[in-house]
Amino acid sequence: MDRAIDILNAFRWGDEGLSLTELANRTGLHKTTILRLAVSLQSSGMLTRTATGEFRLGTNILKLSAILRASQRLDREVQPFLERLAEECRESASLFIRDGDARICLVRVEAEQSVRDSTRRLVPMALDDTSAGLVLRGLRGRGAAPSGGPFSPVFTSGVTDPETASLSAPVYDAEGDVVGAMTVSGPAFRLTSEVAEQHGPKLSAQAEAFSATLGYRPDVSPARGAVPVRDVSTSRRPRGGTR
Numbered sequence: 001m002d003r004a005i006d007i008l009n010a011f012r013w014g015d016e017g018l019s020l021t022e023l024a025n026r027t028g029l030h031k032t033t034i035l036r037l038a039v040s041l042q043s044s045g046m047l048t049r050t051a052t053g054e055f056r057l058g059t060n061i062l063k064l065s066a067i068l069r070a071s072q073r074l075d076r077e078v079q080p081f082l083e084r085l086a087e088e089c090r091e092s093a094s095l096f097i098r099d100g101d102a103r104i105c106l107v108r109v110e111a112e113q114s115v116r117d118s119t120r121r122l123v124p125m126a127l128d129d130t131s132a133g134l135v136l137r138g139l140r141g142r143g144a145a146p147s148g149g150p151f152s153p154v155f156t157s158g159v160t161d162p163e164t165a166s167l168s169a170p171v172y173d174a175e176g177d178v179v180g181a182m183t184v185s186g187p188a189f190r191l192t193s194e195v196a197e198q199h200g201p202k203l204s205a206q207a208e209a210f211s212a213t214l215g216y217r218p219d220v221s222p223a224r225g226a227v228p229v230r231d232v233s234t235s236r237r238p239r240g241g242t243r
Contacts, residue, residue: 003029004037008046008057017054063175074171074180074214075106081182081210082109089199091186095171096132097179103127103136111186131156131168135181151204151211155196157188165191167199169207174215182207 010026011018024031038055041047045060078095086093092111096103102124127133131154139154150172157165165188171180184199185191191199208216 003027003033004041007034007037007041007055008061011057017050017052017056019054023055077213078107078171078180078182078210079109081206082107085109085182085184085203085206086111088202089184091184091191091199094132094183094185096136096168096181096183098127098136099124101127103130103133103181106180126160128160129156130159131166132181132183135168135170136178138178149204151208153196153200153203153207155193155200157191157193163188165196167191167196167203169203171207172211172214172216174217176216179214182210 006027006029007023010023018026020031020034023029023034027034029037038047038049042049042058045058048056048058050056074095074097082093082095086109090112092108094108095106097106098104103126104124127136134154134156151169153167153169155165155167164185166183166185168181168183170178171182173179182203184203
């Protein structure tokens, strides 16, 4: 693995391609070793070889680079979008990301109105059937906007806390993958399904605008797959988290 990484690290800014000899000189590896490792790197999309025999970085390197840039920009650039959303809806606005089988509140802007809410930033919570959990898992729950589309919000109420409701819309990156769930949350008595329908277009607009800053384009079909609609606005208490 270390030697394979040495091959990738041999490429420098401005290199369009490297010959086998150049790779051997830069890495100190034997040519037969480079050729053997190159087979695995090519199969994984990390390396390609031209008709003239030169090696070039593969498309998966570009994809990983785009993902890295997007993840670094999420917490830095989402703040103004959440602030605008919280101001328009007068409820708390957050960005959740997925970490394996958990969801994490990466950034949060508190509501002007008082709110009973136990969400804490950067604390792993269950990837449950809350609106954020559904969005991060690529599921479509109860819609909260009259029109569909990739940024159509999902509304849930009383899923893990009978007194809390939330509304979430997906955030997409340049590859059309869901990288976050932009969420409006508040007390269930105030954030009702009728109010959620009013907030739906506002949330969709901010999620779409933020996705555009991450490189999302309308002509890219989101990777989020179609699944059966689920209405999960019922009071029950699975492990961890609120909403």
